[in-house]
Amino acid sequence: MGGPLKMSGKKSPNGSRSDQEGTAEARRAPMREFSRSLPMSLLRAREAVMRQFRPSLRNHGLTEQQWRILRALTAVDTIEVTELARVAFLLGPSLSRILRDLEARDLIERRTAKADLRRGEVSISSKGLKLIEAVAPTSEAIYAEITHRFGARKLAELQDMLGELERSLAAMEVAGEGEVEADE
């Protein structure tokens, strides 16, 4: 996304452009700057990784998000919907739909908290656990292969940087550019 923009028209990225690029620079190396933007880099990298996992998940009838939820549930006894949304990194509405489906497939169980009737408590079912156990070996193998190819050291370093990036932006308040609409 927001990579440095150069409005079409005059493009003098750096002086001394003696090549015959003229207006055709685009044809030569299309989208150089654009494809290098941080959001695009992150998107492509993630897709490259997920592309490895999706086929295996699909063979077990799971989407990436469904897997994230079941995977998260294996680490806890029960968990509240909101907390589950946080750890599985899903928005409420998506989670709500997926839980409905997973419950219908008997992969999870659900009840309402007695202390607070608004809250729902979710846990994985034995059937869901079996499914996870069936998928896990392949997933682990793929993850190991990725680690091997990229290098364990570098992988750790990358994840450190990603975490740092997150923290760097956590405090950055999002400016909606106008549209302030007087508080009420």
Next chain:
Amino acid sequence: MGGPLKMSGKKSPNGSRSDQEGTAEARRAPMREFSRSLPMSLLRAREAVMRQFRPSLRNHGLTEQQWRILRALTAVDTIEVTELARVAFLLGPSLSRILRDLEARDLIERRTAKADLRRGEVSISSKGLKLIEAVAPTSEAIYAEITHRFGARKLAELQDMLGELERSLAAMEVAGEGEVEADE
């Protein structure tokens, strides 16, 4: 995703809910391993970045993908649909729908190639260009702020690593775990 799994001790999912502390390891550090997986790290990092841009885009009536397309179009005179899908990193069906919408809003122009009637050639309209120019300043400011907060040096380093990760996985053939279905 596929981070090393640890099937936390069998937690008798159904019935016998008496031991409310049994496998408490979970309560202690929920989702430590899971949240550290590479796909989750990439997803969270990207979301942290995009969260900064979305409000501004939204104020201009653009989604992230629509912006990507228009942004890509500013760098070329015209481009074929397939090539556009590649640079904007969108799947054909998504692109097809979005182009239909952008054309209806007169933000892009479209014609079929005379040499090959299957191919569609797309270009940005003057209206689309004006829109881009209206959004660009804010986007650039946000990108600059991100660069400043995280550090230009580190940002470049991060993008290098992401590119390397992509290349590492490019050749890794995706194993669908069985399901070989005899070739036809």
Next chain:
DNA sequence: CAAGATAACTTAACATGTTAAACAAATTTC
């Protein structure tokens, strides 16, 4: 050149992303 195979899109169908609104249960206020 006509049938078969490819290629470039587009449609279809289902799942999720994203924002807004609805709802019901708790909490706060006056």
Next chain:
DNA sequence: GAAATTTGTTTAACATGTTAAGTTATCTTG
């Protein structure tokens, strides 16, 4: 303690992700 507000979750509505199938045009072969 009832009205107003907040909180936890779900619905709704629209846009995109993802895979499969459909369409039309081009290329390959025999």
